Amino acid sequence: MAILSEVPGSVRPVDETSRTREATRLYIDSAERRDWQRLSDLLTEDMVYEMPQSRERIRGRSAFLTFNKEYPGDWHLQVRRIVADGRHAAAWIDGRVGTEHQDACVWLEFSDDGLISRIVDYWPEPYDPPPGREHLVERW
Amino acid sequence: MAILSEVPGSVRPVDETSRTREATRLYIDSAERRDWQRLSDLLTEDMVYEMPQSRERIRGRSAFLTFNKEYPGDWHLQVRRIVADGRHAAAWIDGRVGTEHQDACVWLEFSDDGLISRIVDYWPEPYDPPPGREHLVERW
Numbered sequence: 001m002a003i004l005s006e007v008p009g010s011v012r013p014v015d016e017t018s019r020t021r022e023a024t025r026l027y028i029d030s031a032e033r034r035d036w037q038r039l040s041d042l043l044t045e046d047m048v049y050e051m052p053q054s055r056e057r058i059r060g061r062s063a064f065l066t067f068n069k070e071y072p073g074d075w076h077l078q079v080r081r082i083v084a085d086g087r088h089a090a091a092w093i094d095g096r097v098g099t100e101h102q103d104a105c106v107w108l109e110f111s112d113d114g115l116i117s118r119i120v121d122y123w124p125e126p127y128d129p130p131p132g133r134e135h136l137v138e139r140w
Numbered sequence: 141m142a143i144l145s146e147v148p149g150s151v152r153p154v155d156e157t158s159r160t161r162e163a164t165r166l167y168i169d170s171a172e173r174r175d176w177q178r179l180s181d182l183l184t185e186d187m188v189y190e191m192p193q194s195r196e197r198i199r200g201r202s203a204f205l206t207f208n209k210e211y212p213g214d215w216h217l218q219v220r221r222i223v224a225d226g227r228h229a230a231a232w233i234d235g236r237v238g239t240e241h242q243d244a245c246v247w248l249e250f251s252d253d254g255l256i257s258r259i260v261d262y263w264p265e266p267y268d269p270p271p272g273r274e275h276l277v278e279r280w
Binding site: 056127129 | 191192193195221228229230232243263265266267272276277279
């Protein structure tokens, strides 16, 4: 299996959470490197990708790969944190397009055989704090 | 310890990830119930709360509790998913204020003794999809 072969010392059996954690790391890394074959190898054929903020859904690995290949701009992704738990993971991403920065929160689900079956992406945008809590907060 | 006593069958030792998962669940539940004492018991005294979208930071359990107590509106929180991994967790929340709905992505860090030491909250807002990807997506 492609995922396991890239885990250092993967001769020993790898537990589900470790496999999920590593596949999540490879997912971000493959997208960042535009390694479409490696990205494809991480996904189930009928995977689903959702962006709840715009209520958009992409069905299937093939359309999802096209979406990534066609995504405009010189975008870059860096992992801030990965949290893995059985067949679920969450990835906190530092995203950049040119000099613009935007964090992402990504929720992943995995199939029986350790492939990504569902991805839900949030891209939270900056906003100004509402008035009334200045006595509690500091700004950066 | 307050957290452990609420885990069913907690006579057996509880591993770090299970403790983190349960404390994350209790954190959301305590806020939803306005059980400020239970919420306080889950936090380190010098915990830090951050909202990167507005670049706001709150230092200390006491100020964070005040922030929650003073937060306007009839707000409600429901867990969509919790992902726990050692001393890290991510919580995907269905938030409501009256009839308005907004999801949240929450990143938590825990201290040696299983208390929440850092919380980073994102509240992604709806947006219209950019043009050019209609051939790949469906809307809901």
